[in-house]
Amino acid sequence: MPELRKDPILGRWVIISTERGRRPSDFSHEERRSSGGFCPLCEGNEDKTPPEVLAFRANGGPPNTPGWSLRVVPNKFPALRIEGELNREGDGVYDKMNGVGAHEVVIETPLHHETLTSLPLKAVEDVLRAYRARIVDLMGDRRFQYVIVFKNHGPAAGASLEHSHSQLIALPIVPKTVREELNGAKEYFEYKDRCVFCDIIAQELKQKKRIISENDRFVSIAPFASSFPFEAWILPKAHHGNFALMEPFHFSEAAQILQDTLQRMDQVLVDPPYNYIIHSAPFGGADGEYYHWHLEILPKLTRMAGFEWGTGFFINPTPPEEAAAYLREAR
């Protein structure tokens, strides 16, 4: 069973995944891992993944057989285990609990070489719908407090499989960064009686210096204090706290701006490695009043070095205004 351990100074939790138990020799060829060969996510290899928990099959058919356009399966090498209780315990100055959680993989297409920029818009919309369906299902488990949705694209962004996919992890705690964002948004709200994200959107739409793209319901911006070159945030223009509570008829516009922003990055940066993460208020509770869900796209063009690790202080060599201009003028 993996362990959740708490840093006694920072209060930050870490997953120590004892079962993966990597030894020194396991790391030496990390960078050179081949991406060719057999792919467990391709159509026809359904028996090489754990049984699916969700799939879209336009023409029906039995589970775990070909004929799907999207599948969600438990991760074969999960960071956390779905079985068991948390069993919180202390050991002197230290605190730990069992690594209970869910770790799922969203296989976005049956075809090995398609990506979110090449797929039809409907397929991107289905990816967002799959996220929502899985979040709603996982939040029914009372052991979980938060579900994080993220995508790693390209080896430099941490993707270990080439086939287009994203991941969900359900956690027994609200993670530190999420709590800090909630606290920051709450403080602003208490001071101004307004949502900080709504104020950011209003200022960006007025100044137009950092807009990348927009449609009726969403806007894509290069954030004022971007940590990474060509970072982009996609936000609903109207106030919505929780991704999983998005109106069903908003999904196509959300998919459109996501695909459009990724296509602009592809054109300007030539298939850059990136992570994206959905930032959303936790399910239930009153956080949705002052928090505003959004999707952060973080291209991985530079490496984090000692300064960033030591300070949490990023150095970004590309001003967001310039990044936005490049991306706005693409296509």
Added chain:
Amino acid sequence: MPELRKDPILGRWVIISTERGRRPSDFSHEERRSSGGFCPLCEGNEDKTPPEVLAFRANGGPPNTPGWSLRVVPNKFPALRIEGELNREGDGVYDKMNGVGAHEVVIETPLHHETLTSLPLKAVEDVLRAYRARIVDLMGDRRFQYVIVFKNHGPAAGASLEHSHSQLIALPIVPKTVREELNGAKEYFEYKDRCVFCDIIAQELKQKKRIISENDRFVSIAPFASSFPFEAWILPKAHHGNFALMEPFHFSEAAQILQDTLQRMDQVLVDPPYNYIIHSAPFGGADGEYYHWHLEILPKLTRMAGFEWGTGFFINPTPPEEAAAYLREAR
């Protein structure tokens, strides 16, 4: 002039280094940059760096000429500028100030292929002494609140030059991670009337599960909640809040355990890329009562991916107890 910009939600500052101004095409060959060819840090190339601010020359001789064993020079491409005032200003919801600070490079050896593991112990001691001398000097500038000392070793850890060096950055603010550590240590002290690091050291010396190495005055441990595989912290056994106030006669033991720990990593992991960062209480103030300086060594064997970026929650595939056993048994 670079800008310091504040994230309006997280309160985190970012350096937007406008002068480096990297365009999309500048990123495409990032990973393949050659490390061969001319090296501005080698002996004989003193005129290829800005004039030195400190140098050790056992046999004397004029500045900026050969004959040195260690040099400190301003960074030729600084993240922050030494000239000017902060000029704090707002723009609607946003806050910024001028990127005023100092950015220096400690050239640890005149020889291109030496490293902290191959140099004589005296040279490693001189590196620590140079850090101290520069911190003390920089803290005389009232615009600065904190000096961070760090080292990037290997391209995967963000080193852009192969020649062994480390860096100092003096900042006009106390960075977020440092403030969080100070707050965490202060809370513990207020609750227990003891330093959390002293308690950690006592427990580790008793349990002996995560000790890597020790000498009379220092101990090297694999921290209980390590974020990275084979992470190591070096701490003075007795309570000392501030690195720059270390007793002069402690430097040789500090150098010994640093070199010993890095040599063990070299043997177990075969010249791993790593960052190290000195964590110290700010200069002046009362933080030294509850904070305990230490040096964190972070091998870069895995890549940070979307999950870590979105949550601040790390997945570490090697239990610290196993890492410590490998490192303890090395040599």
